[in-house]
Amino acid sequence: MDLQEARGTLIEEARELLDAMENALLQVESGGDINDAVNAAFRAAHTIKGSAGLFGLDSIVAFTHTSESVLDRVRAGELLIDDHLVTLLLDCRDYIGQLIDAVESGTEDTDPDPTERASLLDQLNNYLGHPHASMGVAATVQADPLERDGDALNVGNHYWHLSLRFTPDVLRNGMDPLSFLRYLGRLGEIVYIYTLTDSVPAAAEMDAEICYLGFEVEFASEADKATIEGVFDFVRDESTIRILPPRSRVEDYIDLIRNLPESPRRLGEILLACGSITQAELDEILALQAGEAAGQPLGTLLVEQRVVHAPVVAAALSTQKQVQEKKGAEQKFIKVEAGKLDQLITLVGELVIAGAATRLLASRSADLAMLETTAHLGTLVESIRDSALDLRMVQIKEIFDRFPRVVRDVSKELGKKIELHVHGGDAELDKSMVDKLTDPLMHVVRNAIDHGIEMPDEREQVDKPAHGSIWLNAYHESGSIVVEIRDDGRGLNRERIRAKAVERGLINADAQLSDEEIWQLIFEPGFSTAEKVTNLSGRGVGMDVVKRNIQELRGDVELSSKQGHGTTLRIRLPLTLAIIDGFQVMVGESVFVIPLELVVECADLGSHDILHDIVNLRGQPLSFIRLRQLFEMPPPPAGTRESLVVVQYGQARAGLVVDKLLGEVQAVIKPLGQLFRHARVIAGSTILGDGRVALILDIAQLIHHTTHDRTTTLPNPGR
Amino acid sequence: MPAANLPATTAGSNLPGEDQQYLTFTLGAEVFAIVIDHIKEIIEYSAVTQVPLMPSFVHGVINLRGSVLPVIDLSIRFGRAATPVGRRTCVVVLNLEFAGETHAVGMLVDAVNAVIEIPASQIEPAPSFGTPLRAEFIAGMGKVNNQFVILLDVAHVLSLEEMSSLVTGAPAAAAAAAED
CATH class of the missing domain: 3.30.565.10 (Histidine kinase-like ATPase, C-terminal domain)
Structure with a gap:
């Protein structure tokens, strides 16, 4: 990927994450689920730090790290989150936003606001200033045999456990297992590494291009599982990569042992060597594992355990489901440059106009087959227009x-x-x-x-x-x-x-x-x-x-x-500024378009009682206005059967009297430009099938004029 | 007359000291000229849609390959009678700068004549009085074949700022306030 493009992605992603962080922090204040919210804020900060690290944006990494550490302590229950802290973290979020802006403008080498940074770091460090020796605790807990956390049976390991079995072909595929480990080191600390040499053959049979090694890694990191998994993205398909989070359940270790190629006893020793589990834990795991081997299916075992720990399992499952749903939602979107969409809409607009021209010609030719095809084409163009416009809806x-x-x-x-x-x-x-x-x-x-x-x-x-x-x-x-x-x-x-x-x-x-x-x-x-x-x-x-x-x-x-x-x-x-369904009417020689959604009904004016400018429409009085009169055109020739178009805008209704009803049309809205920016009554223009311009009426203004401004005439300048 | 003595003209008018090309056209019985730089194209008069409730100098709007642009009746803008539409009636389409954007505006003329070059030395400032037009409409007087032709200052003649303030009769002050 082009580096500049990748930076663009980084910026966009960081902004989304900052928004997520802001939402989470506000949620803390509004009294939502504080744990969830703090976790979400932490994850956002952490991911920003990680991505910034990939680009060597040290200023962001350093600052975000401090913010994240404070959040981490809140998460661990060592710090109470109050209004003051939320405000501070929101300010930090804003400052990170500034740093991201600087990256966007290519000025990341200069701090956008050094005073702010110093003051924020000061306050953050105040929060970090009361050490609880959280890391030290891990060592002592580790000595306990099986630790019971709530109801779940957990192994007392505070580190991630990674089992890496690279495919023998990994070197031939152009990848060096070592580089993955090195990269892993950037996400945290590799506490212990056990190299499995079991499959290395005698020197004479060794092929220099085959990878014989496996690794068991104890890893201290604040990264989440997806981030750690992400390290191995390039080899995950062929290789066996298993990642156990800190304090994983016993079953997970059983599962691990079952799925790795080495024998359980051998694996147990390795895990013991790594410090993942204690001797007591190993004994218990192996006993459970043996129980399975003795004919009691592991499934039953697990089911039994799950019954015991039903709430825990349910919680775990629902979390998993949420993550999956979130992933699903992400996949539903494609990011498209806004300019491309605008271009598409413009083209669809031209298509609509060209379609109208074709239909006009077809109707003149009176060729039935032609009419049928153009009608079909018209329907298609209409659906394309709707879908294209829908793309821009947010x-x-x-x-x-x-x-x-x-x-x-x-x-x-x-x-x-x-x-x-x-x-x-x-x-x-x-x-x-x-x-x-x-x-x-x-x-x-x-x-x-x-x-x-x-x-x-x-x-x-x-x-x-x-x-x-x-x-x-x-x-x-x-x-x-x-x-x-x-x-x-x-x-x-x-x-x-x-x-x-x-x-x-x-x-x-x-x-x-x-x-x-x-x-x-x-x-x-x-x-x-x-x-x-x-x-x-x-x-x-x-x-x-x-x-x-x-x-x-x-x-x-x-x-x-x-x-x-x-x-x-x-x-x-x-709803849109681009294309509307319109209703064409004719006044004198001019064609006008009324947005179809605003048209309630059409009627023959002559067949209703009229008193001054009020028409009796099925017993209801309705004010109306003659467009000819409003537009200062001469009265219609005798014998013209005027039509009434009833329009509604909001709660207000009025009638517009026109010479002729022409029917529906898809109107691509063309702006009228600066000259007409103060024009009332006319909202815009559109191009008809024959290439002529038709004006779109501003119904809101017309209704207002009809129902309110009767006494005052519309402004009529320059004549 | 030395070029240095030419009147200061607004941006969009001819620059003093340079030989410029001009389009000459007929309006009524008179010949006018404009710098060709602003001219986008010249089209035959056809299918103009009238816009109701507009000042009379707004002749209407036309469709130029998908964009809708206004057509100004220059004759009415000069305070004369409306331009009768005839066989040689043309719309000269100009690109004008306004509020930081380019706007296409059509100008209705009786006929276009020719593109000519007028050396800067053949251009004189407009007389301070006695001209048939508003003084700011005139960029200068060009001498062509020993006859004077009025060189129009397009930026003023077709000032969108001024013309749009006349549309709907919004008071000029309000129109100016709408700018900020």
Whole structure:
């Protein structure tokens, strides 16, 4: 593998591991299974250290090693993990993140933050400063015969035991057994090595290219089994490599003895020589082994033992299963460069357009066979489009996962107590939207923590739990994805917003505004009611930026609030920015496209009662707008049978009156560019089968205009 | 006139002291010229889609091999009558820099004439008054066959910044604020 590429993998992997470490540490705090969490954090740190070691990134190795040692002591129960330690470890994680960033930018030779490093190491060493002589304990325990750990029958060996029988062909295959041992030495300490020379023939018959040696190794290491196994990846297929973790169960040793080519007695002696087991342990193992030989099947023996140790076995099995499932999940993914996916989507877009052109030609030719083939082709193109777009869909969890840390850090800083509840993290949306959604969401959540949630004593005074809550929720709703951020804080203060808006000259002092209109004011540029400017928010560059970012994604923001009870902000976004199912309508000579998911039904306008701009649709009044009128086109020629398209966006409905309904179309969304960036009513454009451009209507704006802005006409500049 | 006396022109206009190639075209009864550097291609007028509720200088949008780009009616932009579409009507596609990106914009003209070279010595600054156009639209006056041709400053004539602020009637201040 190309070294640069391998470094890329290292960076990516390290970042994933750092995220895992962060999650684990946060879990410690939120009161999850502490052991699991600490183990996970330890494993993450350890794996980062290992990979960094392969690349000779000593700065990372040294630092991570110290962090890992602290975690190891927590794991061993020698250190109590408290809030302070979690904070320290989180800071360490961030610092390792900086080191990884430095590797990415190729500046790993200079420390990104030497002061931080020194301070962190200082604090870590404080934790390591009370030695419990953990390694010394091992020697004494080892002397005990069979140690009983809980209910399981364990051998009192604190080291890994490795039995290595390389295939005789190993040298011919171009590999040197010695190099594996040398490499193994980098993961820990080889305490004892016993070289098996039993199969070495007389000198005359010896073939220099055959490996006759076997090794029994006692190995002290903090690496996990997978890492140690990984050392022998290249020879594992042909060779016999057996690895027993420290304090393995007796059965494992029996199993080992049974599966190695040497006789049990001989193996026992070797194990004894290695210090893996004591004489007493050996006697007991051999007795058990003999019992099996005497006709009592080992299986029964094991079953009996398993019955005794059922909980232990169950636990072990479930752990094993989890590991397997995790591996399975990993294998389900292929990493693909984002650029390649974008290219694919672009090509599929062109395919959709070309397909539409073909279908158009076919329908003109009136050749039945041709029509049939193109129809089939059309179905295929549609499925390809859906699958291609699906490739870019990612779970919104990708963003949500960053929030526990943010909420923790910010609430700590402010002295607030906040619980974060996350739902719907598996809702999917386009990757390109995820990237652009992160900042606005971050801002909203920070706002909720900073301005929304009250201080604990303040909350208790109004009979609320001292712990504030923030809910992050995502769900799908009629072709959109909705992200909801809710808090149970103090809510928006109507009067203060109003006063501020008057002060800023946004509204007249005597203006009568509904709640909804008041809330909209906070989205005005430069509006901020925070009395105190904190370094988190309150600088007045806030909600207007959020709103603009969301609108750039063709989405919108909705806010509701009740004073004293909290605020809810809903962000509604389309699922994709690339290709949509559209519904074509015609107004005059122009073709317009309406996103199909927003179309509720179509009707003949003439067959319904109309009063002003309200139509009676099966007894229900529905406001409608004539697009011809809105777009300032001349009235339709007499005899035109106008059609009504009922559209819905969120909870709002309205009717659009058009000249003609043309049917469904796959619309590849083409941006309209800078010139039209302030354009309302038009959301984008698409290319029709005949090569002409059709405009995509912005239904949210149209509905808003139809139901709200009746009195004010749409801005009509330059004419 | 020595080249050093030429007016300072914005980026995207002709550089003083160099002989540049220009495309001349007809708009109404007049001939104008632009530096060829910005020109991506010239296409025949066809299939323009009108965009409703746009200022009238936005003639519409066209599909240029899969990308959608706006077409500006230069005549209206100059405060004159709309360009009538005829047999020789063309769209000159230009690449313009805006907000750090390149945008393709079409320019509607009555006819394109020729690509000519105008030596820097044959270019004079625009007179400070009495020009038929807004002064910033003019990069200079080129002398071709003893006649003056107005050299357009494309960056100003087709300023996306200015034009987009006119779209939807968003106040210019808000449009500028939207930049940051």
